[in-house]
Amino acid sequence: MKAVRYILPLLILVFLSSALCAQQIVNFEYDLAGNRVLRYLDTKKSTEAEVDSLFKAGTITDKITGDNLIRVYPNPTYGIINVEFMEIIEGQTVYFITDQNGRQVMTGKTNSLSNTIDITHQSRGVYYLVIKAPEIYQVYKIIKQ
The missing domain is CATH 2.60.40.10 (Immunoglobulins)
Known part of the structure; x- marks a missing residue:
């Protein structure tokens, strides 16, 4: 019975912490030759809880130069x-x-x-x-x- 008393709060804590984590989706764009020319890192909030303004949802774009020239x-x-x-x-x-x-x-x-x-x-x-x-x-x- 003592084990259940400690395991249940631990499971709830793990579940809640995973729900607060941001999800990231990486998208790529390619030119006609098949070269990767653009990479998007799309972050989305899974809950309204925000720790800091650094973790706001948005899109980070990385332009790859040289490959498509x-x-x-x-x-x-x-x-x-x-x-x-x-x-x-x-x-x-x-x-x-x-x-x-x-x-x-x-x-x-x-x-x-x-x-x-x-x-x-x-x-x-x-x-x-x-x-x-x-x-x-x-x-x-x-x-x-």
Whole structure:
């Protein structure tokens, strides 16, 4: 009987504390290429009890930059890689391609919004395309058939 006297208040305390916790829902938005471009953290109050103004319900938005500025296709490729920039990038933009062992097999500069890279002379396998600009550093895994 003594055990029931202690367990019942403990269960009520656990139930009430879980009811007061905020629930969070994470939502994502993707562009047409499948890249995540926006992340929402949506917090909702489950009760009217508020501890502090820091815990008010709202939405926190995190804009992911860089991923949606560059489009690389086709992948897998037979040797021709198209690199398109969605907007003009300030400063010099360079690229280099490395193989699976980390050896640099090609390097160059991008001069326009639409660029073509030819790797037909390379053997089949996995390569990494690195695009560097003053505020961008993107790595793409390229499969050459």
